[in-house]
Amino acid sequence: MAERIHVAEPAKVQKKRKLGKKDSKAKKNTKKAMLQGIGQSKVKKIDIKMKKLFRKRAREYNSDDDEGDHDSSSMAVIRDEEFSEEEKMEVDAELDNILPDDEENGEILPGITKFAEGCRAFRLAFRSIIKKNVLDDSLGPVLSAHKKLIAEKLAEEEAERKVKVEVKKEKHLIGEKGHVKPANYFDSHEKFLTGVATKGVVKLFNAVNKAQHAQKGLNLMRSKDAKAIRKRRKETFFSELGKTSKPAANTLTKGHASPDQRDGEGPAWAPLRDNYMLTNPKLKDWDKIPEATVADEFRRMSEQPCSDDD
Amino acid sequence: MARFKNKKKVIVKPVAKKKQPTVDHITGSKIPMSFVFSRGKLPGPLRQLQMDLRKLMLPYTALNLKEKKRNNLKDFLNVAGPMGVTHFLIISKTTTAPYLRVARTPQGPTLTFKIHEYSLAVDVIKSQLRPRCPQDLFKNAPLIVLSGFGTGDQHLKLTTIMFQNIFPAIDINTVKLSSCQRIVLLNYNKDTKLIDFRHYSIRLQPVGVSRRIRKFVQNHQVPDLRNLQDVSDFVTKAGYGSESEADDEAATVTLASDLGRVNRASTKSAVKLQEIGPRMTLQLIKIEEGLCSGGVIFSEYGSGDGKKKQDNEEDPEDQEDEDEDREDIVQDEEDHEENIVEDDDEDVD
Numbered sequence: 001m002a003e004r005i006h007v008a009e010p011a012k013v014q015k016k017r018k019l020g021k022k023d024s025k026a027k028k029n030t031k032k033a034m035l036q037g038i039g040q041s042k043v044k045k046i047d048i049k050m051k052k053l054f055r056k057r058a059r060e061y062n063s064d065d066d067e068g069d070h071d072s073s074s075m076a077v078i079r080d081e082e083f084s085e086e087e088k089m090e091v092d093a094e095l096d097n098i099l100p101d102d103e104e105n106g107e108i109l110p111g112i113t114k115f116a117e118g119c120r121a122f123r124l125a126f127r128s129i130i131k132k133n134v135l136d137d138s139l140g141p142v143l144s145a146h147k148k149l150i151a152e153k154l155a156e157e158e159a160e161r162k163v164k165v166e167v168k169k170e171k172h173l174i175g176e177k178g179h180v181k182p183a184n185y186f187d188s189h190e191k192f193l194t195g196v197a198t199k200g201v202v203k204l205f206n207a208v209n210k211a212q213h214a215q216k217g218l219n220l221m222r223s224k225d226a227k228a229i230r231k232r233r234k235e236t237f238f239s240e241l242g243k244t245s246k247p248a249a250n251t252l253t254k255g256h257a258s259p260d261q262r263d264g265e266g267p268a269w270a271p272l273r274d275n276y277m278l279t280n281p282k283l284k285d286w287d288k289i290p291e292a293t294v295a296d297e298f299r300r301m302s303e304q305p306c307s308d309d310d
Numbered sequence: 311m312a313r314f315k316n317k318k319k320v321i322v323k324p325v326a327k328k329k330q331p332t333v334d335h336i337t338g339s340k341i342p343m344s345f346v347f348s349r350g351k352l353p354g355p356l357r358q359l360q361m362d363l364r365k366l367m368l369p370y371t372a373l374n375l376k377e378k379k380r381n382n383l384k385d386f387l388n389v390a391g392p393m394g395v396t397h398f399l400i401i402s403k404t405t406t407a408p409y410l411r412v413a414r415t416p417q418g419p420t421l422t423f424k425i426h427e428y429s430l431a432v433d434v435i436k437s438q439l440r441p442r443c444p445q446d447l448f449k450n451a452p453l454i455v456l457s458g459f460g461t462g463d464q465h466l467k468l469t470t471i472m473f474q475n476i477f478p479a480i481d482i483n484t485v486k487l488s489s490c491q492r493i494v495l496l497n498y499n500k501d502t503k504l505i506d507f508r509h510y511s512i513r514l515q516p517v518g519v520s521r522r523i524r525k526f527v528q529n530h531q532v533p534d535l536r537n538l539q540d541v542s543d544f545v546t547k548a549g550y551g552s553e554s555e556a557d558d559e560a561a562t563v564t565l566a567s568d569l570g571r572v573n574r575a576s577t578k579s580a581v582k583l584q585e586i587g588p589r590m591t592l593q594l595i596k597i598e599e600g601l602c603s604g605g606v607i608f609s610e611y612g613s614g615d616g617k618k619k620q621d622n623e624e625d626p627e628d629q630e631d632e633d634e635d636r637e638d639i640v641q642d643e644e645d646h647e648e649n650i651v652e653d654d655d656e657d658v659d
Contacts, residue, residue: 171353172353174353174405175353175354175355175356176353176355177406177407177408178407178408178425178426178427178428179355179427179428179429179430180427180428180429181429181433181436181437182429182433182434182437182589183437190585193495193497193506193508194508194510194583194585196455196457196495196497197455197493197495197508197510197583198581198583200453200455200457200493200495201453201455201490201493201512201581201583202581204453204490205487205490205581207482208482208485208487211482211483212482212483212484
């Protein structure tokens with residue numbers, strides 16, 4: 001399997017132009033290496049080369065007489081093979097000529113050379129592949145060096161990340177500065193503040209209640225209510241007199257600056273009281289005030305509500 | 311067409327679809343509207359704080375105000391004019407602390423507060439056992455309670471006036487108690503010179519009713535009468551009072567009108583506050599005459615305070631204008647109803 005793959009690779013590497021040829025040669029090589037006694041390959045192309053090789057081998061063979069015994073046995077084996085091959089092969093005229101000349105050699109040599117040829121070609125191919133494998137193997141040690149580089153890189157990245165995380169943490173802390181999460185329990189300070197707010201709300205609601213519910217001038221106890229009454233009086237002025245509020249407001253503020261005087265004694269409705277509008281010394285002698293308009297307003301005010309209620 | 315439209319730098323989308331009245335039909339005065347935005351890029355929690363403040367200022371604010379990086383204060387001013395926006399609340403941050411600037415728009419004074427501590431609304435809600443958020447909580451503007459400011463210093467007075475005017479005034483005679491659902495508290499501590507800022511929701515609970523009956527009426531859950539012989543046992547059983555119910559004596563009000571099914575008029579109800587919204591501890595640092603510009607009226611650290619970067623704006627205002635402003639504000643107070651209740655001062659005038 002591996003051999004076949006390797007054989008295929010060089011074929012690809014050779015840029016396809018000799019693919020066909022290579023394939024056939026490769027096939028021939030494999031076949032010759034693998035098979036014994038089956039000679040289906042074509043001999044014609046190899047003939048010239050074979051001739052030269054035969055001669056070479058013959059010389060070698062002839063030169064070495066000591067090793068003739070060894071070779072003879074092997075030759076005998078090969079001879080047989082050659083014979084079988086020859087019978088099936090299409091032999092050329094040259095080869096026929098050669099064969100009777102060097103019958104032994106012709107018989108022997110083609111077998112040997114072919115076998116050697118096949119072996120050698122295959123060996124060459126195999127070696128080239130193996131060389132590449134060696135190259136691949138040489139990448140192995142390079143890869144391990146590469147691994148070291150990677151390890152260094154990873155270490156660097158980790159260090160960077162740590163630095164980044166720290167910077168982020170610092171930024172986050174600065175962003176959170178001043179941000180306080182309130183505690184679960186009810187703090188005494190919080191209780192105090194809630195109490196203050198509650199007091200305020202209660203005050204307001206009571207004022208609203210009195211202003212909306214009660215009669216005019218019911219409670220002059222608090223200035224808040226006094227203001228409310230003042231405002232209401234102002235509104236009645238608006239509707240009845242159609243005058244601007246400013247002079248009235250000014251006089252009224254002076255008129256009701258005293259907060260804590262009424263305690264609900266006497267009639268509940270302020271205008272019915274005897275000291276109505278008379279607490280303020282300025283307004284005591286209101287009929288003597290040179291500003292007739294203001295006096296008129298007060299007079300009308302005291303008169304008309306009476307008539308309305310009736 | 312889209313390109314030209316995008317040139318308008320500040321995109322404002324107010325909350326209410328219907329047109330909001332700019333003039334209060336009851337008191338006749340202009341309803342103050344506000345913008346809450348930030349200068350510079352804010353980190354996460356501060357952006358949340360900005361959102362919380364926007365919710366606090368509802369409904370008279372732009373909830374979905376979108377600001378781009380290149381927006382200047384001038385852009386906001388240009389948009390504020392036609393929309394009737396009167397106040398800006400600006401959040402910014404330096405390495406030391408976040409800052410909150412409260413400014414009155416056209417040329418009004420700017421108060422700079424340093425935020426020492428803050429807690430977000432989500433933090434506050436998480437820390438509570440039973441957080442409550444009724445539906446229409448943000449439909450009406452909150453009330454404001456200022457305490458501890460006194461009538462003393464000029465800068466404190468200016469602070470109170472500024473905060474009073476941020477929220478619309480209410481008319482005592484006609485206000486419906488059901489519309490007062492939120493309250494903002496600003497408590498000034500003279501010793502530490504810190505202002506505590508809290509935001510509560512108001513809840514009314516009938517008082518004088520036994521706990522079981524109250525819960526039954528409120529929750530509509532049929533009680534478990536297995537162990538009782540008679541209904542009278544259920545009604546008259548002397549239940550123990552919880553701790554919070556005990557100290558409510560001072561917190562009871564008599565309602566002017568019915569509030570929902572449970573609280574009826576002329577019966578006592580207890581006022582219960584629950585904290586919602588952000589919590590801040592502020593310190594007044596600086597007051598300037600103009601809108602983030604102009605002469606410095608008051609400075610905590612003296613004249614060498616250059617911590618914040620200023621946006622250069624219009625010409626610096628004169629002292630006269632400033633005084634005029636203040637007079638106007640004071641006059642406004644007299645002319646229309648206030649929504650303030652001050653604790654230690656009876657006389658505001």
